[in-house]
Amino acid sequence: MTTGPRLPARARLLKAADQVLFDQGIRATPVDALLQAAEVSAATLYTHFGSKDALVAEALRIRLADWQGVWDQHIVAADNDMARLLAVFDALASYRRDQDHPSRWCAFLAAATELPAAAEEISAVLAADTALLATRLLHFSRPLAGLRAQDLADEVLLAYSGTLTAFLRGYPHSPIDVGRRLARSAAEAHGRK
Amino acid sequence: MTTGPRLPARARLLKAADQVLFDQGIRATPVDALLQAAEVSAATLYTHFGSKDALVAEALRIRLADWQGVWDQHIVAADNDMARLLAVFDALASYRRDQDHPSRWCAFLAAATELPAAAEEISAVLAADTALLATRLLHFSRPLAGLRAQDLADEVLLAYSGTLTAFLRGYPHSPIDVGRRLARSAAEAHGRK
DNA sequence: CCAAAAACAGAACGCTCGTTACAGTACAGT
């Protein structure tokens, strides 16, 4: 534990939210548990965020930005078209290995499921995540599938989503490897034509 | 509307649970809404099931049995190895087309997400669903991938799960078709080797 | 060093939800 000089209350709250909420469940975690994890008083939470939902939304936005950053790193490290397309799986592996971001499967999909009547704010993050994936995967699909790029991008997004879901199923065959294989064979199939 | 001679209370409850709970959200739907949808009084629910969670569990078990039945039909209708492997996607399409079973994406995955501290009873259904998928897909993979059957089965399960998740994302490119394509190219890739 | 802002602990409020209790009604089988 790198306990440093103790973060300010707002940051502690966001960190606790990210670590507890998306791992134990959003609705299943009462505000009190969050306060305890963040070592913060109730009043502080509500002066900073106004509501639990707003804190959830902010934590989701930050998680999306973090995730995007990790993905970026794996993209620049890739040295060919196929590796760039598959970088999303390496990014997922490294993001999940990071103990700072435990989560049962996917924070965005979980939020959409747990808060169906979610404030615009919350469902917007899942939309943003989906849009980010769709845009980038389409971009990386072009050199591999040409006119069929959209089809390949759809397929890789599906493989990626399936990988996330496999964590929820507790399926034992290292989902990330399976997802990568699936995406690769889809890409090769398009390349052949 | 085929309003028949009105089902008994227990059946009305299970039907309402299946239709409302898995579409609007399990936790998001209060018991009162269920009672109203089933046209049943509170006492009746609790004499029959004992708790909301028990009703959820029973509705999930029935849904799994129904789904398995639909899948069965599409398996026997298939006339070659590839069609049998891909029948799971046709079954999904026909199950979703059925107005009796609306659901935002997948009842079992939703239940696992919404009720993380779920009674053994509830999480067991997701485990049973996963086991059913794993077993059957492995069986249908064998003639297509031989020794690599397990790998292919894992891949198809991932494609299937990804398809379900795509509904939650609201992704616009008919997820079932994408999933089927993905599964097919995985199978062909194994067949080639 | 002092004033202003930020954070604190803890109690309390109001609401929703799951669940139960109660008294009354429809209807089956014998």
Place this chain on the structure above:
DNA sequence: ACTGTACTGTAACGAGCGTTCTGTTTTTGG
């Protein structure tokens, strides 16, 4: 007709939750 079972409508309870309030203490900056 009688008895038991299934069901109804309504009201109430108790717990848990998100949120707010009060007064006090700590931190910060000029």
